[in-house]
Structures are given as structure tokens and as C-alpha cells.
Amino acid sequence: MSGWRLAHGGLIDRSRPVFFTFDGRRLAGFSGDTVASALLANGVDVVARSIKLGRPRGIVAAGTEEPNALIAVEPGLALRRATEVELVDGLAVRSVSGRAPAPAIDETPSEHVWHHADVVVVGAGAAGLTAAQDAVAAGGRVVLLEGGHAAGPLPDGLVDAADFVFLPRTVAVGRFDSNMIVAHERRRGTPGANTAARDRLWHIRARDVVLATGAVERPLVFADNDRPGIMLAGSVGVYLQRYGVAAGRRAVVFTANDSAYVVARDLQAAGVDVVAIVDTRVRPGPTADAGGIEVLSGHVVAGTTGDEGLASVLIVPRDGDADRASPTVVEADLLAVSGGWDPALRLLAHTGARLRYQPSAGTYGVTEVPPRVRITGLAADVNGGVGAFSTLDPVWLVPAPDGSLDRHFVDLQRDATAADIRRAVDAGMRSPEHVKRFTTIGTGNDQGRTSGTNELGVLAALLGTTLEQLGPTTFRTPLVPIPMRVLGGPYRGELFDPVRTTPIHGSHVAAGALFENVGQWKRAWAYPREGESFDDAVLRECRAVREGVGIMDVSTLGKIDVQGPDAGAFVDRVYTNRFSTLKVGSSRYGLMLRADGMVFDDGTATRLADDHFHLTTTTGGAAAVLDWLEEWLQTEWPDLRVRLTSVTDEWAGVAIAGPKSRELLARLAPNLDVSAEAFPFMTVRNEYLSELPARIFRISFSGELSYEVYVKSWYGRALWDAIAAAGADLDVTPYGTEAMHVLRAEKGYVIVGQETDGTVTAADLGLDWMLSKRKWFIGLGALDRPHLTRPDRRQLVGLLPDDPDLHVPEGSALLPSGGLGTAGNVTSSYRSAALGRTFALGLLAGGRARIGSRVDAQVAGWRVPLDIVEPVLWDPQNERRDG
Amino acid sequence: MLLISCPWCGPREEIEFRNGGEAGVAAPEPDAEPTTDEISGFLFFRSNPKGSFHERWNHSHGCRRWVSLTRSTITHEIESESQPTGRFRP
Numbered sequence: 025m026s027g028w029r030l031a032h033g034g035l036i037d038r039s040r041p042v043f044f045t046f047d048g049r050r051l052a053g054f055s056g057d058t059v060a061s062a063l064l065a066n067g068v069d070v071v072a073r074s075i076k077l078g079r080p081r082g083i084v085a086a087g088t089e090e091p092n093a094l095i096a097v098e099p100g101l102a103l104r105r106a107t108e109v110e111l112v113d114g115l116a117v118r119s120v121s122g123r124a125p126a127p128a129i130d131e132t133p134s135e136h137v138w139h140h141a142d143v144v145v146v147g148a149g150a151a152g153l154t155a156a157q158d159a160v161a162a163g164g165r166v167v168l169l170e171g172g173h174a175a176g177p178l179p180d181g182l183v184d185a186a187d188f189v190f191l192p193r194t195v196a197v198g199r200f201d202s203n204m205i206v207a208h209e210r211r212r213g214t215p216g217a218n219t220a221a222r223d224r225l226w227h228i229r230a231r232d233v234v235l236a237t238g239a240v241e242r243p244l245v246f247a248d249n250d251r252p253g254i255m256l257a258g259s260v261g262v263y264l265q266r267y268g269v270a271a272g273r274r275a276v277v278f279t280a281n282d283s284a285y286v287v288a289r290d291l292q293a294a295g296v297d298v299v300a301i302v303d304t305r306v307r308p309g310p311t312a313d314a315g316g317i318e319v320l321s322g323h324v325v326a327g328t329t330g331d332e333g334l335a336s337v338l339i340v341p342r343d344g345d346a347d348r349a350s351p352t353v354v355e356a357d358l359l360a361v362s363g364g365w366d367p368a369l370r371l372l373a374h375t376g377a378r379l380r381y382q383p384s385a386g387t388y389g390v391t392e393v394p395p396r397v398r399i400t401g402l403a404a405d406v407n408g409g410v411g412a413f414s415t416l417d418p419v420w421l422v423p424a425p426d427g428s429l430d431r432h433f434v435d436l437q438r439d440a441t442a443a444d445i446r447r448a449v450d451a452g453m454r455s456p457e458h459v460k461r462f463t464t465i466g467t468g469n470d471q472g473r474t475s476g477t478n479e480l481g482v483l484a485a486l487l488g489t490t491l492e493q494l495g496p497t498t499f500r501t502p503l504v505p506i507p508m509r510v511l512g513g514p515y516r517g518e519l520f521d522p523v524r525t526t527p528i529h530g531s532h533v534a535a536g537a538l539f540e541n542v543g544q545w546k547r548a549w550a551y552p553r554e555g556e557s558f559d560d561a562v563l564r565e566c567r568a569v570r571e572g573v574g575i576m577d578v579s580t581l582g583k584i585d586v587q588g589p590d591a592g593a594f595v596d597r598v599y600t601n602r603f604s605t606l607k608v609g610s611s612r613y614g615l616m617l618r619a620d621g622m623v624f625d626d627g628t629a630t631r632l633a634d635d636h637f638h639l640t641t642t643t644g645g646a647a648a649v650l651d652w653l654e655e656w657l658q659t660e661w662p663d664l665r666v667r668l669t670s671v672t673d674e675w676a677g678v679a680i681a682g683p684k685s686r687e688l689l690a691r692l693a694p695n696l697d698v699s700a701e702a703f704p705f706m707t708v709r710n711e712y713l714s715e716l717p718a719r720i721f722r723i724s725f726s727g728e729l730s731y732e733v734y735v736k737s738w739y740g741r742a743l744w745d746a747i748a749a750a751g752a753d754l755d756v757t758p759y760g761t762e763a764m765h766v767l768r769a770e771k772g773y774v775i776v777g778q779e780t781d782g783t784v785t786a787a788d789l790g791l792d793w794m795l796s797k798r799k800w801f802i803g804l805g806a807l808d809r810p811h812l813t814r815p816d817r818r819q820l821v822g823l824l825p826d827d828p829d830l831h832v833p834e835g836s837a838l839l840p841s842g843g844l845g846t847a848g849n850v851t852s853s854y855r856s857a858a859l860g861r862t863f864a865l866g867l868l869a870g871g872r873a874r875i876g877s878r879v880d881a882q883v884a885g886w887r888v889p890l891d892i893v894e895p896v897l898w899d900p901q902n903e904r905r906d907g
Numbered sequence: 908m909l910l911i912s913c914p915w916c917g918p919r920e921e922i923e924f925r926n927g928g929e930a931g932v933a934a935p936e937p938d939a940e941p942t943t944d945e946i947s948g949f950l951f952f953r954s955n956p957k958g959s960f961h962e963r964w965n966h967s968h969g970c971r972r973w974v975s976l977t978r979s980t981i982t983h984e985i986e987s988e989s990q991p992t993g994r995f996r997p
Contacts (some may be wrong), residue, residue, distance in 0.1 A: 076909055136959050138920075194978040201908055201921075201983040201984075202908065202910035202983075202985075204910070227908075229910060293963045375983070376982065376983075398975075446915075597937055619950060620948070620950050651965070655927070655965070656934075658972065658973045658992070659963070659973050800937040802939045805935050805939070805940070805941045805945075805946045806950065807945050808943065809943060809946070810943075
């Protein structure tokens with residue numbers, strides 16, 4: 025119980041006491057405290073037990089570099105550092121020893137903000153405020169980021185400045201290309217803030233970035249350097265000045281530079297008994313003013329004693345072995361240490377800047393900064409070794425009297441010691457990256473703020489090399505941990521991915537449809553009736569299409585409008601078969617290949633006028649096909665006078681399929697001659713259908729007589745409901761995508777993405793008849809490659825299990841009958857009402873030549889024999905499509 | 908995260924764009940009969956330099972136009988103006 029609150033001083037508001045609990049103990053602090061400063065003020069020494077060794081640990085630092093004082097904040101147990109959590113009334117926190125409890129899923133809303141600025145200043149210390157003032161005076165948009173909450177009042181000139189944004193509690197967590205700063209703003213507890221979103225992730229594009237990020241003090245590595253009460257000297261000063269807290273009553277200062285002297289004087293002035301300043305240097309620097317405190321120059325602290333907290337400090341001369349056996353023992357409850365400073369320049373490293381050891385500054389820094397970035401204030405002074413920071417004499421390792429290294433802690437959070445580094449070296453490791461991973465030094469959630477440089481110093485000492493030879497390990501974003509929910513921002517739940525529904529969706533819901541996801545679309549999958557299983561519903565829907573009439577929502581099919589004088593030439597180039605000779609009012613099935621000759625998409629193209637084509641694509645491929653066509657048009661054929669427009673959402677469509685579809689269509693469109701002669705297969709008509717202007721295609725994806733009727737999307741549901749009403753006495757049956765899949769598979773029609781996976785050619789699918797021999801098309805040149813003409817390529821076949829009730833799962837491996845090795849796989853597999861049995865399609869090595877023979881499928885560890893048959897199992901002569 | 912200048916829309920965030928690989932790799936002309944080596948070169952071979960790289964971007968979440976520019980693969984600095992076509996090779 026050594027820390028205490030001074031009677032005066034600090035930036036806290038002593039008129040506003042705040043109560044909180046720590047591990048269930050009710051404690052008091054003031055508004056403006058952090059959890060860490062309040063714990064120190066209450067005399068709490070031990071804030072955690074270390075992760076591996078269970079040693080008592082106390083607060084070391086006052087900022088993001090704190091390695092020990094991790095706390096879990098109730099409710100939800102979010103892991104935070106006590107030095108960063110602002111004290112608010114009713115706050116309840118727990119200490120975290122070793123592994124943190126798993127936090128609860130946090131539904132706290134957060135949002136993403138995009139902002140542009142002329143100047144972003146990172147850090148609102150004195151230098152940052154000055155830089156912000158200068159930038160505002162120069163005109164332009166200025167953003168000032170401050171990670172902490174206890175920054176002083178804004179100076180005049182900034183308070184009312186236009187185009188100036190001050191973001192306290194906002195940590196810059198990354199700097200990315202083109203000067204983009206990403207920062208995490210915690211808005212909890214911000215007075216007067218709209219707390220709808222308690223976190224914001226800022227993406228700020230800056231013309232110029234000013235880093236006023238300060239510096240991080242290094243501890244010193246000596247035996248038992250981890251006891252509660254051993255703190256960074258600069259942080260001891262922060263608690264004194266900002267929070268009015270003295271971290272102990274009887275102090276020793278141990279330093280390798282001048283910067284700790286002012287802390288020693290301030291402690292003395294505040295009423296702390298400062299016994300001595302132990303300076304590693306024989307000659308302290310010119311700014312080392314001890315103010316009457318005894319200075320033991322050329323000495324080091326070689327060890328400490330204590331039970332829970334610090335009890336005494338063992339001081340020996342730095343050089344000369346004689347006195348090591350009998351050190352001077354000084355009783356103290358506070359040891360303020362300063363091994364030197366590292367500039368906080370990790371934001372530079374995020375975009376590739378290399379930090380290198382600067383002997384004159386005794387730290388890793390930069391000699392040049394990237395364009396449009398400036399370093400100022402403490403960060404610049406430490407980086408350049410200016411003033412008090414030029415007086416450093418680094419001591420990386422203070423030997424223990426007994427020569428041991430296993431209580432020389434380098435990384436307090438990871439409980440890793442100089443002995444661990446020696447083990448790494450003994451195991452043959454030389455690279456800091458290897459040593460980091462072997463020892464885990466620097467892998468804690470403080471990311472080695474206080475341990476990284478010391479690790480390299482100890483490593484260099486053990487290897488007998490210099491720090492110039494050792495680069496720091498890679499610094500990656502984020503600079504400090506940020507919750508995943510903040511990265512996700514508002515894009516969760518239904519905002520995670522848009523859901524697309526067709527204009528007819530409501531009718532499917534009313535009919536009790538089950539839905540499946542196809543890309544972002546919700547498509548009706550099947551319409552099971554009360555008490556009917558999914559499988560039975562699919563069989564019933566299939567039977568309706570084969571024997572009566574079924575209707576299906578086909579609005580999701582991709583639709584691309586192609587217009588221009590060169591539309592015919594363009595369509596000829598992108599499909600494998602010829603379209604420029606297609607008559608106006610006619611349709612043709614078309615296949616698209618990638619440039620490497622693999623099947624890319626299929627659909628129909630209809631010529632609506634000489635210079636106007638209507639293309640359909642697969643539902644899932646619509647966006648990719650449009651992108652693909654645009655790419656060729658823009659980058660290869662800018663001379664073609666063609667424009668492409670996606671009209672997918674403009675048209676709603678209903679397929680009317682089955683032997684009775686003609687009768688149903690005739691009722692709906694009395695002015696249309698629906699006879700096979702007047703309205704032949706693969707033609708289009710514009711006609712009113714139930715008073716709705718419609719585009720009617722005679723087209724079939726089931727092999728049955730079939731039409732696809734398209735209307736403007738806002739008429740979609742009216743169309744569907746009109747067709748359903750007009751066909752009630754024909755028992756018109758809505759069918760879903762599962763029945764559609766079965767029906768097309770019975771006909772051997774492939775689905776791109778199901779029968780194909782990007783390695784399948786038209787010839788593999790038996791579609792080589794669609795490859796025009798009289799014109800060029802995308803992918804043509806690649807088709808002669810030797811691998812694409814091998815006879816043992818996997819080819820599409822039909823597959824019939826011996827057991828007509830056995831459903832072979834899609835994806836099952838095909839094996840040579842009675843032999844070993846994989847010969848292919850099942851791509852589609854269904855129960856067929858029309859065939860009265862199960863059947864499958866598959867890709868089989870050399871499959872076409874093996875039709876009539878046998879193959880095995882591997883199903884749940886068993887071999888299942890199958891007959892290899894033609895892929896078209898239903899109506900191979902196409903006798904049904906005219907009704 | 909790059910800031911990419913679109914000739915039509917102005918400077919825009921990288922997330923609005925889709926990278927299109929090396930620029931200036933011309934596809935075989937329609938009706939050409941490329942050799943296997945030529946078609947393989949077009950399909951599979953790219954220069955992948957350390958340093959200045961001429962590459963294509965599609966402003967897919969903007970105007971949907973293709974642009975090309977020169978970017979350093981070392982520093983990611985964009986070294987040229989964006990050109991409003993994909994076939995640019997300075």
C-alpha cells in the first residue's frame with residue numbers, strides 16, 4: 025500500500041468524486057482519473073499475477089505501453105488496459121491474471137466515418153496542439169487526434185476554429201497508402217455525445233500528416249525488475265502531474281539518461297523521500313539537475329527484494345567486480361527506471377518505412393520520413409537524440425551477482441526473460457523475427473512497446489554484435505488492439521450482405537415457399553404443402569410440369585441489353601456460336617468461354633431489332649458477365665459502337681411450363697396466336713397478357729412446351745397472380761428451383777457452376793457442336809492447347825445407380841469399377857418422378873467412350889455400382905417441346 | 908489503401924476499384940490465329956516487376972470504366988496520371 029493522492033495538483037476534478045469497484049472492492053477516485061491512477065491513489069500495488077510464473081505485478085506505465093494492468097470491464101468483460109479506461113461512476117472492473125476471460129458478444133453499435141483533411145495531427149500534447157494551431161492558421165481542414173481523455177483545454181484559436189475537428193479518446197491505429205489514417209474513437213462517456221454509436225472507425229484521407237505521437241520509455245533489464253513498485257520514471261511523473269498521485273513514499277530513481285532527473289526533483293517536491301538517483305553513467309549529462317538529491321553515478325541497480333511489493337533495492341558500481349558481492353541495500357517502495365526512450369513512430373512502419381538503430385540517439389528511429397509526413401515534439405527529439413535525449417548511455421543488461429538471467433524480465437506481459445533469449449541464441453537463432461517467435465517477446469497485446477528494443481539490446485549483447493546489425497521486428501496494424509465489432513461497424517445482421525428479392529416474392533411467401541440463396545437472391549426452392557415433405561413436394565412439382573402446367577419465378581435471371589450498330593458483331597465475338605445471322609424476333613442458346621477456353625456462362629440471346637439484343641445470363645453470373653463484356657468492349661474493342669446495360673431488375677419473369685402451358689397462355693393472351701406454327705420454338709412476341717404489356721419468349725429449360733413471360737418489374741406480382749388465377753382449373757402448380765434443377769438434369773442440361781468449375785470445356789460437356797467453325801470467339805485460340813484435347817479429360821455422362829432408390833450425394837467421387845484411383849465426381853443427383861428412379865450427372869475421365877460400361881461411386885465409405893449412360897435421360901428426340 | 912484518380916470521377920478510394928492486373932497485355936485480335944506460345948503468353952505470363960508497374964483498374968463501384976496507371980510495387984506510390992483506357996503502356 026504505497027501509492028497516495030497528493031493534497032493538491034493534477035488535472036482531475038476533485039469536486040467530483042467517482043466510485044468504482046476493482047475485483048469487488050469499492051474504491052473512490054475523481055473525475056478525470058483512469059482506473060490505473062485511481063488504483064495507485066488507493067494504494068493498490070498488485071494488479072495482476074503474471075501469466076506463466078504467477079508473480080505479483082503492478083502498474084508500470086501510464087499509457088498504451090502498459091504491460092501488466094489489464095482489466096476486464098463489466099458487463100461483457102471487454103479486455104482493456106487500466107491506464108486507458110476513464111473512471112466513471114459505477115464502473116466495475118476485474119483484474120486479469122494470465123489469460124483473459126472470453127468476452128461476451130458485444131452488440132454495441134459502431135459506425136464507420138470517412139473524412140478528408142488537409143492536415144491530420146496525431147497526438148494532442150504540447151507539440152500536437154502547436155502543430156494544429158499552425159495548420160489552422162494556414163487555412164484548410166484540420167483534424168487533431170488524441171488517444172487519451174485527459175488532454176488539457178484547447179488553446180485559443182482552436183476552440184472556435186472552422187474546419188477543425190478535435191477527436192479525443194481517438195487512437196490512430198494505422199497509416200495506410202496515400203496518407204490515410206485509420207483511427208478508433210471511443211465515445212462511451214463522452215459528455216453530451218449521442219451514444220447511438222459508441223465507437224467510430226475513422227478513415228481520414230490527409231494531404232499532410234503530423235506525428236506528435238511522443239515516445240515510449242524503456243525499462244532496464246536487471247534481476248527481479250518486475251516487482252510491483254518498479255515503474256517507468258516518465259510515467260511516475262505523469263501520475264504526479266496529471267492525476268496528483270504519488271506512486272510511493274520512499275523512492276529510488278534508476279536511469280541511463282538525463283530525463284529522469286526532473287521526475288526525481290518533482291517527487292521530492294511533492295513530499296516523496298527520494299533516497300538516491302542511480303545513474304549508469306560516470307558523468308551525467310548537462311541537463312541532469314539532481315536538485316540536491318544524492319546521485320550515485322556509474323552505478324546500477326543489480327537486484328531488488330520484496331514480498332508482494334518492492335522492499336529494497338540493491339545498488340552496485342557498474343564496473344568492478346569487487347563490490348558486487350556486497351551491494352548497498354536501500355529500502356524503497358518505488359523504483360522509477362529509465363533505460364532510454366523510443367520514438368512512437370510505428371505508424372510510419374505500417375507503410376513500409378524501416379526503423380534503424382541510431383547510435384547518437386540510442387534508439388530505433390528514422391533518418392528520413394515519407395513525403396507529406398512530419399514528425400514533431402517529443403517524437404522528433406527522441407528520434408533525433410536532441411537535448412536530454414542526446415545524453416543516453418544504453419545499458420541493455422545488468423548482470424546479476426550470481427550470473428543468472430532467469431529473473432531479468434524483458435517482456436512483463438509474456439513473462440519472458442533474458443534467459444529465454446539466451447535459450448533462443450543457444451538453439452541457433454540469430455534473426456530477431458525468430459527470437460521473437462521463440463520467446464514470445466513482443467507478441468502480447470501491448471505489442472512489445474516496452475520490450476522490443478530491450479529484446480534487441482539483450483540479443484545483441486548475447487550475440488556479441490551491434491544493434492545496427494539487428495532490425496526491429498515488423499510493426500503491423502492496428503497499433504493498439506481494437507474490437508472486431510468496430511472493424512465490422514454497422515455491417516452486421518441484415519446489413520452484412522444485401523438480400524435481393526423479386527417483385528413476386530410476396531406471393532411465394534404467401535404460398536409457403538422455402539427459399540434458397542442464389543448469390544444475394546432469395547429464390548423459391550420448393551412449395552411444400554401442409555404435411556408434405558420437401559422431397560415429396562419436389563416430385564409433385566416435377567410431375568406437374570411433365571404432365572400438366574407449372575409456373576416458376578425466373579425474374580432473377582441476369583439480363584443485359586446490348587444496343588448499337590455493331591451489336592451483332594459484338595455478340596458474335598462473346599458467344600461461341602453465331603448470332604449475327606439471327607432473325608429479329610428469334611432467340612438462340614449461347615455459350616460464353618473465358619479466354620483460356622473454359623466454360624464461363626450460358627444463356628439465351630434474343631434479337632429484338634437489327635441493332636438490339638437481349639442477353640440472359642445465369643442468376644449467379646449476371647454481374648460477372650456484364651463486367652466481362654464491358655472489359656472486352658472498353659479495353660480491346662473500343663472501336664465497336666455498342667453499349668451494354670444491365671436490365672436484370674427492370675424485368676420480372678414467369679416461366680409457364682408443361683403440356684398445358686399453351687392452353688393457359690391462350691386464355692391470358694387472347695390476341696396471340698399460340699399455335700406451334702405461328703409462335704415457334706425460340707421466338708419472341710410482344711403482346712398484352714392479362715392487360716399487362718409483356719415480352720413472351722418460347723423457350724424451355726425443362727424440355728416441355730414452355731414460355732417465359734416478362735413484364736416491367738412493377739407488374740411482376742400482378743402477372744404471377746393473374747397466371748395462377750387463370751390456371752386454377754388446370755391445377756397450375758408453382759415450382760421452385762429444386763424442381764427446375766431436376767427437370768433440366770433429366771434433359772441433360774448443364775448448370776454453369778454445378779457441372780462446371782472453371783476447368784471444364786464445352787467439349788467436356790458435349791457442347792462442342794456450339795463452337796462455331798466459321799467465326800472467331802473469345803477462347804477460340806486456347807482450345808487447341810494439348811491438355812484440352814486429351815481423350816481422358818473428364819466428360820459429362822449420365823449415371824444410374826443399380827438401386828433405383830439410392831440417392832448418390834452430389835460431390836461423390838467416381839472410381840473405376842472395381843479399381844483404384846479417382847476417375848471423376850458426381851455433379852448433380854436427384855430423384856426423378858418422370859423416370860421413376862434416382863439418377864445423376866457426373867464428370868468422368870474419358871466418360872463418353874465409357875457409356876454402356878460401369879463405374880463405382882464412393883458413398884459413405886461404400887462402393888456403389890452405377891451404369892454409365894447418355895446424359896440426356898428424358899425425351900432425347902426433343903418431341904415434347906412443341907406440346 | 909490507395910487513393911486512385913479516376914479520369915471521369917476524380918480521386919476515389921481503392922475499395923471502389925477492382926484491380927485488373929498488368930496493363931498493355933493485348934488480347935489476340937479477332938480472327939488472328941495465335942500460336943500456342945502466343946496464347947500462353949497472353950493467358951499466363953505477366954512481367955511482375957519490382958518497381959514501376961503499369962496496371963489496370965476498373966472503377967467497378969463508380970463509373971465502371973477501365974483506367975490504367977503506373978504504380979511502384981515497392982512504395983505503392985502512384986507515379987502517373989490515370990489513363991481512360993486499358994491498353995496504355997507509356
